[in-house]
Amino acid sequence: MSNSTSPSGLSRRTFMTGSVTAAAAMPLMATSPKAAELSPARAAEPRDLSTISLRINKQAYTLALDNRTSLxxxxxxxxxxxxxxxxxxxxxxxxxxxxxxxxxxxxCLSFAVMNQGREITTVEGLASADGELHPVQQAFVDHDAFQCGYCTPGQIVSAIGCIDEGHAGSEDDIREYMSGNLCRCAAYPNIVAAIIQARDEIRRA
Structure with a gap:
């Protein structure tokens, strides 16, 4: 390649080297902390806030929330x-x-504002007022249906729904209708056994 010099004093080799270096640096600049600071996520403005009433575990809560807040x-x-x-x-x-x-x-997929006027039940609202565990909670304890415990609240709440929906008729039914609740510790056999115990106890009640 010729290394001729332009009237501006730049050689062709110098120009090409500088262009390649600048192009390679552009992605790094775009992802740098400085670049991130220039385009922060838009904060909620007053018009984006709603005052809503939620009924959670039989208690009423009034909250001022960004309309985009998930339940x-x-x-x-x-x-x-x-x-x-x-x-x-x-x-x-x-x-x-x-x-x-x-x-x-x-x-995580439901906006809080969508749930006004509805009865929301979380794992904290399952035990009775005197502290007696819900049959599903007790069955999970009896069958050691957890290991790390992170997924357990969702497993227990989903199991209650599964039983109430009539989808706990057999082990295969339970596995199918609980398949949306993942357990990375793989405590599935114990979870199924716990749901069967709770199902039978609820039916006898």
Whole structure:
């Protein structure tokens, strides 16, 4: 390649080297902390806030929330009910399962504002007022149906929904209708056994 010099005093080799270096540096500049500081996520403005009333575990709560707040974040960050866990935050693991009007809901996929006027039940609201565990909670203890315990609140709430929906007729049914709740510790045999015990106890009650 010729290394001729232009009237500006730059050689062709110098120009090409500088251009390649600048092009290689552009992705690094775009992802640098400085670049991130220039485009922060838009903060909620007053018009984005709503004052809503939620009924959670038979108690009323009035909250001023960003309209984009998920039910999961409302429960954990604004009400202080941290039993409901944030796992994937994409509706794929089931750790955030709550009951809304008795039906299973993935709270990470539901906006808080959508749940006004509905009865929301979290794992904290399952035991009786005198501290007696719900039959599903007791069955999980009896069958050691957990290891690390992170998925357990979602598993228990989902199991209650599964039984109430009539989907706990057989072990295969339980596995199918609990398949949305993942356990990385693989305690599935114990979970199925616990649900069968709780199902039978609830039927006898």
């Amino acid at each position: 999961l974040d409302a429960l954990r960050d604004h009400v202080g009910l941290t039993g409901t866990k944030k796992g994937c935050d994409h509706g794929q693991c089931g750790a955030c399962t709550v009951l809304v009007d008795g039906k299973r809901v993935l709270s």
